[in-house]
Amino acid sequence: MKKYDPGVTPWRVAEQDFPEGAALEKILQFLLRYAILAPSGHNTQPWKFSVERRTIAVYADLSRQLPVVDPDNREMYISIGCALANLFIAAEHFHLGYKLEYFPEGDEPVAVTEFSTEEPGEPEFDDKLFASITLRHTNRNEYETRTINERSLQKLKESADEDGFCLVLIKERQIKSEVAELIARGDVIQMNNRAFRMELASWMRHNWTKSGDGIPGYAFSIPTALSFLSPFIIRSFNMGKSQSEKDRRLADQAPVLGVLGSVQDNKLSWVKTGILLEKIALTATHFGIQYAFLNPPIEVPELRQELKSLLNMTEHPQILFRLGYAKPGRHTPRRAVQEIV
Ligand SMILES: Cc1cc2nc3c(=O)[nH]c(=O)nc-3n(C[C@H](O)[C@H](O)[C@H](O)COP(=O)(O)O)c2cc1C
Structure with a gap:
């Protein structure tokens, strides 16, 4: 058997490997x-x-918290939601029914899902x-400046059309540049914080x-x-200024910025x-649209309020990202399923 390569093997999961007829x-x-x-x-x-x-329970792995950038575990729960979306999309694809309960016993588990091979029911997700x-x-590359076609944007909007949530798509140059300014300010604030840089450096890996x-x-x-030096460089030097200039330019140039709110x-x-979020990311991928996150104005509490006012949102901004066309990038590593079950 081939050795597990975390940057490659997990992404090679293939539909044909579905264990047809095996125990649930x-x-x-x-x-x-x-x-x-x-x-x-x-x-x-x-x-x-x-x-x-017949059940999968999903737990937060509290040893993987990011206490500096994400002190309330907000992004941790968003990440878990992304994993749940993939789980349900795959379940529906393979014609499994499922019944989901969130936080059935208080804090943990985050969700318990009971699956069945008999009653798939109405699909929740587009196959x-x-x-x-x-x-x-x-x-995270630079995107082309060409506009995103209206049909794809409409599909993205529809993918987030859910009670209690909103997706704001920003195309106007002036508003984009005001959001870009908040991103730049957020970068400077975060990079000024040595604890933020230490935390980021501890999750950076060489190529x-x-x-x-x-x-x-x-x-x-x-x-x-x-890349072998990057954790050391991030820890030791404050590159807030260059990072903020880069992110400002990337946000300004992107044809569309998106804010998902709740x-x-x-x-x-x-x-x-x-x-x-995962639905939006997968929909974008389906239409050949690339995306990357620019979350500092949401992660820095005082800027979150400014972003909300700037966009006249009544909802809480949760995730900020840019959308556009670019050459696809590379996958990042994943731990094997055996390590997390
Ligand atoms: C809730 C959440 C917040 C994120 N925030 C950022 C961010 O602020 N900046 C960034 O460059 N990437 C951000 N990311 C992207 C992750 O770094 C990325 O998902 C991870 O490295 C795995 O890479 P992949 O998305 O290419 O599979 C975020 C992802 C999630 C789910």
Whole structure:
């Protein structure tokens, strides 16, 4: 058997490998191979699963918190929501029914889902999203300035059309540049904080990493030799100014910026935000649209309020990203399912 390569092997999960006719528990283990391909803050993959007979329980892995950038675990629960979306999309694709309960016993588990091979019911997700699970990735390159066609934008809007949530898509130059200004200010505030840099550095990996988590330098276009030094550089030097100028330019140039917001601002709404976020990311992937996050104005509390006012939102901004066309990037590593069950 080939050695597990965390940057490659997990992304090679193939539909033909579905264990047809196997015990449900085995099938559920297979579905988790799709769940773990979800995005997560700093690629922490802050999830744990328990599989028992017909049930998957999802837990937050509190050893993977990001206390500086995400002190309330907001992004941690959003990340778990992304993994749940993949799980359900895969379940529907393979014609499994499921009944979901969020936080059935208080804080943990985050969700318990009972699966069945008998009653698939009405699908919740567009089956086209399934093929995007293994293609999706965060693309931090510069995007082309050409506009995104209206049909794709409409589909993105529809993918987040859910009670209690909103997706704001910003195309106007002036508003984009005001949001870009908030992003730049957020970068400076975060990078000024040594604890923020230490935390980020601890999740940075070099380009030949065999670690199953964290962000390899190549995801930031860092060349291999430099990628070995990048944790040291991030820890030791405050590059807030250059980072903020770069992000301002990327946000300004992107044809569209998106903000996903929710009426509630609690654990349950964060998990549900994650489900919608993954739907948006997979829909974008389906239409050949790249995306990358620019979250500092949401992560820095005083800027979150400014962003909300700037966009006249009544909802709480949860995730800020840019959308556009670019050459696809590379996948980041994932831990094997056996490590997290
Ligand atoms: C809730 C959440 C917040 C994120 N915030 C940022 C961010 O502020 N900046 C960034 O560059 N990437 C951000 N990411 C992207 C992750 O770093 C990325 O998902 C992870 O490294 C895995 O890579 P992949 O998305 O290409 O699979 C975020 C992802 C999630 C789910």
